[in-house]
Amino acid sequence: MREALLTHDQARAFYDRFGARQDRQHFYEDAAVEEMLRHLALDEARFVFEFGCGTGRLAETLMREHLPEHARYLGVDVSATMVALARERLAPFADRATVRQTDGAPRLDLADACADRFIATYVLDLLSEEDIRSVLAEAHRVLAPGGRLGLASLTHGTTLASRLVVKGWTLLHRMNPALVGGCRPLALETCVGEGWDVRRRATVVRFGVPSEVLVAVRR
Ligand SMILES: C[S@@+](CC[C@H](N)C(=O)[O-])C[C@H]1O[C@@H](n2cnc3c(N)ncnc32)[C@H](O)[C@@H]1O
Numbered sequence: 031m032r033e034a035l036l037t038h039d040q041a042r043a044f045y046d047r048f049g050a051r052q053d054r055q056h057f058y059e060d061a062a063v064e065e066m067l068r069h070l071a072l073d074e075a076r077f078v079f080e081f082g083c084g085t086g087r088l089a090e091t092l093m094r095e096h097l098p099e100h101a102r103y104l105g106v107d108v109s110a111t112m113v114a115l116a117r118e119r120l121a122p123f124a125d126r127a128t129v130r131q132t133d134g135a136p137r138l139d140l141a142d143a144c145a146d147r148f149i150a151t152y153v154l155d156l157l158s159e160e161d162i163r164s165v166l167a168e169a170h171r172v173l174a175p176g177g178r179l180g181l182a183s184l185t186h187g188t189t190l191a192s193r194l195v196v197k198g199w200t201l202l203h204r205m206n207p208a209l210v211g212g213c214r215p216l217a218l219e220t221c222v223g224e225g226w227d228v229r230r231r232a233t234v235v236r237f238g239v240p241s242e243v244l245v246a247v248r249r
Contacts, residue, residue: 034204035158036212038108038134044208045084045109052084052112052211055152059182062234062241063088063151066180069230069245070147072096079138079145079172080105081165082153083129086116093123103127104145108134136164143174152241154221155183156212162221170225173248179226183216185242188233195238218244225249 036044045052072078075097083089083105092103103126107113113131120127136157148169154162169179187193202209219231219242226246234241 033214034207035214036156036207040208041156041212042108042110042134044212045107046111048211049111050085050115053087056087058236058239058241059152061236062182062243065230065232065234066149066151066182066243066245067096070149070178070180072147073098075101075147077101077145078103078147078149079140081138081148081150081169083107083116084112084152086112086119086129088149088151089116089127089129090119093120093127101126104140105129106132106138108132136161136168138168138172140172142171143177145172146174146177147180148173148177149180151180151182152184152213154181154218155214155216156207162216166221170248175248177248178229179222179244179246179248181218181222181244182241183218184213185217185233185240186215187235187240189235189238189240191238192235192240196240215240216242218242222246 078092080089089103089105105116110131113129116129187196196215199210203214222244227249228246230245232243234243
C-alpha cells in the first residue's frame with residue numbers, strides 16, 4: 031500500500047498554521063542538529079544553502095555562532111509564514127542571509143557547484159521518495175566537489191522506548207499525516223547513494239524520539 035504523505039500544498043497549509051510552534055520541537059531536535067553541526071566544518075564555509083529552513087532558528091545560530099563573517103546563507107521554504115518568521119529572525123544579517131519561498135518543488139534556482147554546505151533538518155522525512163531523490167540530486171548538483179551535506183530527520187527506534195515512540199508516531203501518521211506534521215521515520219543512509227562519502231552517521235535519541243544524523247562529502 032502506498033504511504034499517505036502531505037502534498038506540497040498540504041505541507042504549506044500545515045506549516046503556515048503551525049508557524050513558530052515548530053521551535054517547540056527543539057527538545058528532541060537540538061542534540062541531533064548539534065551533532066550534525068560538529069561535522070560540517072562550518073568555520074570554512076562560504077555559502078550555506080538550507081532546504082526547508084522553517085522559522086530560521088538554525089540559520090540564526092549559524093550566523094551568530096558558526097559561520098565566518100563573510101559567509102553567505104540562503105534558505106528556502108514552502109510556507110509563507112515560515113519565510114516571514116525566518117526573514118524577521120535574520121534581519122540583523124540581511125546583507126548576507128536571504129530567505130525565499132518556493133512552490134515546494136525540489137528543483138532549485140541555483141547554479142551548479144555554487145554552494146559548499148547544503149543542510150536539511152526534519153524536512154526530508156515529510157517528502158515523497160521521489161522528492162527526496164530529487165532534493166539529494168539537487169544537493170549534489172549545487173554543491174562544489176568537497177562540499178558537505180548535513181541532514182537530520184526522524185528515524186526508526188533503536189531502544190525499547192524509542193521503538194515504542196516510533197510505533198505510536200507511525201500509527202498517527204497512518205491515520206492522518208498532519209497529526210505529526212507530515213513526518214514519518216526515515217533511514218537517511220539508504221537515501222544517500224553514489225557520489226557521496228559519508229563522514230558521520232549517528233542515531234541520537236532524546237525523550238524517546240530517535241533522529242538520524244548524516245554528514246556526507248560530495249565527491
Ligand atoms: C518539520 S519543519 C522543520 C523546519 C526546520 N528545518 C527545523 O529543523 O526546525 C519542516 C519545514 O519544511 C518545510 N517544507 C515542507 N515541505 C517543503 C518543500 N517541499 N519545500 C520546501 N520546504 C518544505 C515546511 O514548511 C517546514 O518549515
